[in-house]
Amino acid sequence: MSQYWSKLVHGLTPYVPGEQPKLQKLIKLNTNENPYPPSPKVLEAIADVTSADLRLYPDPGSDRLRDVIAAYYDVTPQQVFVGNSSDEVLAHTFQALLKHDQPLLFPDITYSFYPVYCGLYGIDYQTVALDAQFQINVDDYQQANGAIIFPNPNAPTGCVLALEQIEQLLQQHPASVVVVDEAYVDFGAKTAISLVHRYPNLLVVQTLSKSRSLAGLRVGLAVGHADLIEGLNRVKNSFNSYPLDRLASAGAIAAFEDQTYFEHTCKAVIDTRNTLTHGLQALGFEVLPSSANFVFTRHPAYDAATLAQGLREQQIIVRHFRLPRIEQFLRISVGTDAECAALLDGLAQLLGT
Numbered sequence: 001m002s003q004y005w006s007k008l009v010h011g012l013t014p015y016v017p018g019e020q021p022k023l024q025k026l027i028k029l030n031t032n033e034n035p036y037p038p039s040p041k042v043l044e045a046i047a048d049v050t051s052a053d054l055r056l057y058p059d060p061g062s063d064r065l066r067d068v069i070a071a072y073y074d075v076t077p078q079q080v081f082v083g084n085s086s087d088e089v090l091a092h093t094f095q096a097l098l099k100h101d102q103p104l105l106f107p108d109i110t111y112s113f114y115p116v117y118c119g120l121y122g123i124d125y126q127t128v129a130l131d132a133q134f135q136i137n138v139d140d141y142q143q144a145n146g147a148i149i150f151p152n153p154n155a156p157t158g159c160v161l162a163l164e165q166i167e168q169l170l171q172q173h174p175a176s177v178v179v180v181d182e183a184y185v186d187f188g189a190k191t192a193i194s195l196v197h198r199y200p201n202l203l204v205v206q207t208l209s210k211s212r213s214l215a216g217l218r219v220g221l222a223v224g225h226a227d228l229i230e231g232l233n234r235v236k237n238s239f240n241s242y243p244l245d246r247l248a249s250a251g252a253i254a255a256f257e258d259q260t261y262f263e264h265t266c267k268a269v270i271d272t273r274n275t276l277t278h279g280l281q282a283l284g285f286e287v288l289p290s291s292a293n294f295v296f297t298r299h300p301a302y303d304a305a306t307l308a309q310g311l312r313e314q315q316i317i318v319r320h321f322r323l324p325r326i327e328q329f330l331r332i333s334v335g336t337d338a339e340c341a342a343l344l345d346g347l348a349q350l351l352g353t
């Protein structure tokens, strides 16, 4: 606390990211990073632009990257926005598109950054409970709202909402912006980007942090009607004209151009997720159906916090949220096959089986 803080800062409750331990040789399954390195072509592209040109500002509009993303998703560059991480894209979205007289709606169990942005930007919000199976039920959103946001697949459950349901939501709320945060979409869900042509109120947000192994590069994007993108650009150009540096743009372009590597690593993660799910079930865990690069799981007989602590003592870290309805769950990122085998061994020890 400081007398020099603004009133806004006194009232903030910041997001707490998963731990990034300084110690090496931990098995790190707590922040949904990809266990595989980025494409070698990404590293080459970054090396190629690591030159004296770094004295120059980058392109403020990131035009080449936006062209590549537009071609990839079959939209126009005017329908594409990019930013320094999807967290930044989301922050601009909250400020530009989600602050209205009626409350913003999002699930009670979801990405815990959403209420933080509401606090930062003074946005009134209302949570909508997931059903007993931890699924989003679109009919529960039939109430007064200024906008709606949810991740698909949802975090931290990993559960997916079908495109037909998303379309129904868009039809039910033509006056509200509906944001679909697709941080995990490449691990087994369908992107809603194909719907942006028919629904001017849809904004789809994605990140290169998970499925493209680039959490350290900080690149996120949004696709939607050109009017929504213009709203985002108004905020971006009132905040930071150059959110993407030269290295990030070059790396992101190369990532979208190496489709073979992308498909290969996504498939490896999905295969390991299935093995991990079966291994957990064999130990008596209940595992929610996941379309993401993590699983959300609980054991009927063992306390989640105790298990997380026991794993930590074995140098394995997973995420445990002390939040209502989910305090008995662990969120476990899908690592390599070897990391997941070590996790299952560790849990088997803790369960004494």
Ligand SMILES: *Cc1c(COP(=O)(O)O)cnc(C)c1O
Pocket (backbone or CB within 6 Å): 032, 085, 086, 087, 088, 111, 151, 155, 181, 183, 206, 207, 208, 209, 215, 218, 219, 220
């Ligand atoms: C990881 C994550 C993000 C943030 O991704 P960055 O681009 O690394 O900021 C956004 N939304 C959800 C739901 C996530 O899980």
